[in-house]
Structures are given as C-alpha cells and as structure tokens.
Amino acid sequence: MRLSKVQWAVIKVIVFILCLMPFLLLLMDTIQDQLGANPIETLHFRLGDWALRFLCIGLSLTPLRKLLKQNDLSRFRRMLGLYAFFYASMHFLVYIVLDLSLSWEAFVDEVPKSPYILVGLLTFILLIPLAVTSTKAMQKRLGKKWLTLHKLVYVAGVTAIVHYLWLIKTLTIEAIFYASLMFVLLAYRLFTYFKARRLCF
Amino acid sequence: MLFKMKKDILTGEITDKLVFQNRRKIIKAVTATAMASFIPASMSAQIKKYAEIPLGPYSASLQVTDIEYVKNYTNYYEFTTNKNDSTILSKALKTSPWSVTVEGEAEKTGVFNLEDILKTNPLEQRIYRFRCVEAWSMVVPWIGFPLANMLKQFKPTSKAKYVEFTTIYNPNVMPGQRGTALEWPYLEGLRMDEAMHPLSLMATGMYDDELANQNGAPLRLVVPWKYGFKSIKAIVKIRFSETMPATAWNKAGPNEYGFYANVNPEVPHPRWSQSRERILGASIFTPKRNTEKFNGYGAQVASLYSAMDLKKYF
Numbered sequence: 468m469r470l471s472k473v474q475w476a477v478i479k480v481i482v483f484i485l486c487l488m489p490f491l492l493l494l495m496d497t498i499q500d501q502l503g504a505n506p507i508e509t510l511h512f513r514l515g516d517w518a519l520r521f522l523c524i525g526l527s528l529t530p531l532r533k534l535l536k537q538n539d540l541s542r543f544r545r546m547l548g549l550y551a552f553f554y555a556s557m558h559f560l561v562y563i564v565l566d567l568s569l570s571w572e573a574f575v576d577e578v579p580k581s582p583y584i585l586v587g588l589l590t591f592i593l594l595i596p597l598a599v600t601s602t603k604a605m606q607k608r609l610g611k612k613w614l615t616l617h618k619l620v621y622v623a624g625v626t627a628i629v630h631y632l633w634l635i636k637t638l639t640i641e642a643i644f645y646a647s648l649m650f651v652l653l654a655y656r657l658f659t660y661f662k663a664r665r666l667c668f
Numbered sequence: 669m670l671f672k673m674k675k676d677i678l679t680g681e682i683t684d685k686l687v688f689q690n691r692r693k694i695i696k697a698v699t700a701t702a703m704a705s706f707i708p709a710s711m712s713a714q715i716k717k718y719a720e721i722p723l724g725p726y727s728a729s730l731q732v733t734d735i736e737y738v739k740n741y742t743n744y745y746e747f748t749t750n751k752n753d754s755t756i757l758s759k760a761l762k763t764s765p766w767s768v769t770v771e772g773e774a775e776k777t778g779v780f781n782l783e784d785i786l787k788t789n790p791l792e793q794r795i796y797r798f799r800c801v802e803a804w805s806m807v808v809p810w811i812g813f814p815l816a817n818m819l820k821q822f823k824p825t826s827k828a829k830y831v832e833f834t835t836i837y838n839p840n841v842m843p844g845q846r847g848t849a850l851e852w853p854y855l856e857g858l859r860m861d862e863a864m865h866p867l868s869l870m871a872t873g874m875y876d877d878e879l880a881n882q883n884g885a886p887l888r889l890v891v892p893w894k895y896g897f898k899s900i901k902a903i904v905k906i907r908f909s910e911t912m913p914a915t916a917w918n919k920a921g922p923n924e925y926g927f928y929a930n931v932n933p934e935v936p937h938p939r940w941s942q943s944r945e946r947i948l949g950a951s952i953f954t955p956k957r958n959t960e961k962f963n964g965y966g967a968q969v970a971s972l973y974s975a976m977d978l979k980k981y982f
Contacts, residue, residue: 504737568955
C-alpha cells in the first residue's frame with residue numbers, strides 16, 4: 468500500500484488502541500466487580516489467553532505477509548510482539564501479586580509442585596530478552612545476532628502451548644485450536660528453513 | 669443415630685402441598701401482578717420452597733458464599749467444561765418427574781420416585797465447606813437429608829461394601845456427553861462406612877430453595893470432607909456392590925484423582941499444590957486460605973481412615 472508517513476502513524480495508533488482494548492475491558496470489569504466468583508482466576512486466565520493470542524498473531528505476520536504478498540504487515544511485528552510480552556507480563560504479575568499475594572512461602576510451595584507453572588515461567592523468561600532488544604537501536608547494535616536471538620520466539624511458542632496443555636484438566640476445543648494453530652505457524656518455519664537449504668521438498 | 673430427626677417440622681412448616689404443586693403458576697401470577705403494578709419483580713420472587721427447613725447438626729457456623737457465585741461457577745462437564753455456561757445450558761434438563769433406580773446388594777431394589785424418597789426422609793439445612801480439587805472453595809447452605817437414612821431404607825445386605833452413584837445420561841440435552849471429556853455416564857462411589865457417615869448428605873436444595881439445575885438438581889450428593897468431584901449431581905441410580913466402583917475421574921486420570929479423594933493439603937495433585945485454596949467471592953486482594961485436612965471435618969471422619977496411608981490411597 469502507498470501511504471504517507473502520517474497515514475501509517477494513524478493506522479499504528481489505531482492498531483495500538485485495538486490491542487490495548489482487551490486490557491481496558493478487563494480493567495473495567497475489575498473496577499465494576501464483573502469478574503465472577505473467582506476474580507483472580509478470571510484476570511489470570513484472560514491475560515494468559517491474550518498473551519497466547521498475541522504470540523499467535525505475531526507469529527502469523529510473516530506467513531501472512533508472504534501468502535498475501537502484503538509486505539506492509541511487517542510494520543506491525545514489533546508492536547504485536549511487545550503486546551504479547553505485555554499480556555504475558557500482566558499474566559505473570561497477577562500470579563505473583565494477586566494469586567500468591569507476594570508470599571515467598573506460597574511460591575516455593577506451589578511452583579515446584581506445578582510443572583506447568585515452571586514451563587509458564589520459562590516462557591515469560593524467554594520473552595524478556597526479545598522485548599529488551601526490540602528497539603531499532605538494539606537491532607542495529609546486534610546486527611545478525613539479532614535475528615538469531617529472536618528465533619527464541621519459536622521456543623516460546625512451543626513452551627506456551629506446553630504450559631497450556633499441561634494445566635487443563637481435560638482436553639478442550641480451545642486448547643486443540645491453539646495447539647494446532649501454533650503447530651501450523653511453526654511448521655511453516657521448518658518448511659521454509661528446509662526449503663531454503665534444499666534439504667527436502 | 670447421632671442426630672435428631674425433626675419430624676414435627678415437616679407437617680407444620682413445610683409449604684402446603686397445593687401451593688407447592690402450583691408453585692410455578694403462583695410465582696408467575698405474583699410476578700405478573702408485580703410487574704403490572706411496577707413493583708420490582710425481585711420483591712415478589714421471595715417464595716422459597718425450603719425457607720422453613722431447620723438447621724441440622726454438623727452445620728459449620730461460617731459465612732456462606734454469595735448465592736450468585738455458587739450458581740454461576742460450576743463444573744458440570746455433562747453440559748460444558750465452562751463453569752459459567754452450564755447455568756444456561758442446564759436449563760434444558762427436565763428434573764421432574766424424577767426417579768432413582770436402586771440395584772445390587774440390597775433387599776429393597778427397584779425404581780423409586782424422588783417424591784416418595786422425600787416423603788420418608790425429612791429435610792434439614794447443613795452449612796458445609798465445599799473444596800474443589802482445583803483449589804477453590806466455598807461455603808454452601810445445603811438442603812437435604814442424611815444419605816444414611818435413605819440407604820438404610822433399601823436394606824443393604826452384608827455383601828454391600830460400596831455404594832455407587834450414577835448421573836443421568838441424556839446426550840440429547842447434555843451436549844458434553846456427546847464429547848469425550850469423561851467416560852459417560854458420570855459415576856461416583858463411596859465405601860459403605862463413608863456413605864453411612866452422618867456428614868454424608870443427599871441434597872435437593874440450597875439457600876432455602878430448590879437446587880438450580882447447574883448445581884445438580886434434583887438430587888445430588890454432598891460429601892464435605894472430599895474434593896467436590898465426589899459430590900455427584902443429578903443422580904438416577906444407586907448400586908450397592910461388593911467391589912470398589914470405577915469412578916469417572918479415577919478412570920480419566922488414575923494417578924491424579926483417587927477413589928477416596930479426601931481433601932488433604934499434605935498430598936498435592938501431581939500437577940499442583942493442594943496446600944491452599946481460593947475462597948470464591950473474596951476480593952482480589954484476599955490471600956488464599958490454608959486448606960485443612962479433611963476440609964476441616966477431621967474430628968468427625970479421620971477415624972474412617974486410621975489404618976490407611978493417605979498418600980497411597982489419595
């Protein structure tokens with residue numbers, strides 16, 4: 468698309484606000500006491516869901532860009548990736564501050580007993596260096612290493628799904644949906660990797 | 669018997685039969701009148717079926733959870749795995765007339781109308797803690813009768829070592845039963861001494877009223893010292909057996925959900941701690957409560973398991 472700088476800036480602001488909407492709605496529900504019987508769980512789950520959704524959306528930009536031949540889509544990679552990190556951070560903070568009430572005793576009791584929490588923590592930790600190095604300056608400074616570093620997002624995609632599948636009591640349609648979507652998004656990378664190296668296909 | 673049966677209350681204080689049989693018409697009529705005269709409908713919806721039921725023994729003097737939370741946060745996998753949606757989906761279940769089939773090692777087996785069962789089992793209110801295996805808890809004022817009272821009426825034989833309960837199977841109205849979340853129909857069971865324990869309750873109501881469908885209407889089990897999944901909903905069959913029943917969650921995850929499923933902070937679920945529980949309806953800044961062994965009913969029930977390794981028989 469041929470748009471001016473100002474037009475792109477406006478579009479980015481709109482996308483930014485749209486991505487913030489789930490958080491604002493959650494904030495409104497919290498203030499109006501609309502989170503139901505288990506408000507912390509609602510906050511925690513809804514933030515986790517959005518972290519996973521933004522991870523999926525972020526990971527679908529490249530395949531969509533190539534599929535639809537819309538190079539402009541890559542303009543939104545940083546913002547969507549950072550939103551995945553934002554929702555993951557809020558998900559993590561709700562767990563530590565509200566669910567565990569900042570109790571170290573509760574942390575050391577609960578976390579080692581829950582492999583899925585460990586995998587969730589790992590996912591969050593993997594996203595931190597990606598968020599920190601998301602600026603243009605860092606991108607320039609790291610050069611080729613930047614691309615290698617940011618491949619960590621594929622690992623985070625896998626661990627996010629493992630975290631989800633491990634915590635549910637029975638397999639749900641939502642879980643199958645996200646697991647399949649993530650599988651397709653990551654399989655696409657494997658496919659292009661092998662194709663580029665003429666290893667198969 | 670460890671508790672008194674208050675038969676006198678039944679005749680005098682229970683809703684008149686005619687009023688009861690026409691309760692829906694009456695509520696409709698009253699609501700319509702109220703609407704017509706611009707009185708808020710909520711003021712007229714005060715006719716509660718069990719408002720006069722006396723408080724029974726073993727009631728904990730605890731602050732009960734807000735009824736809206738208890739009604740809209742249910743695990744009813746027959747309808748959905750979503751705790752909220754079962755409220756609407758379960759409205760499709762017809763709970764009257766209702767009968768219970770009694771089978772197995774008992775002298776009086778057959779099909780019994782729920783109404784007949786209720787005639788010989790005086791109701792009482794019991795305020796119990798309820799602790800889910802998912803680490804949340806609530807306090808519910810149940811209306812029901814001791815399970816032992818009813819089971820004795822069927823005259824179980826000496827061979828009856830366990831009692832098994834079955835939930836209604838009707839995939840036409842229960843969409844979850846068309847899926848494979850669990851093996852259907854839902855089955856639960858108790859050892860005979862657990863079933864005969866005076867704390868074990870058969871509930872038909874809560875909060876002075878009939879059970880809502882999503883809470884297990886018209887007849888559900890309540891075993892307050894065990895995780896919530898033992899408290900099976902919408903019971904249509906009771907079977908006395910010599911062998912331990914294969915229960916639904918135990919079949920789905922034998923290393924995660926035991927037959928006994930006693931609330932125990934010392935035995936974690938393989939995937940999460942059971943040391944603490946989230947109190948339903950509490951503010952977001954309320955810390956979790958420390959879970960009590962046997963959900964706080966240890967003084968009454970611990971002796972049932974005195975010779976058992978509770979880590980092995982979880």
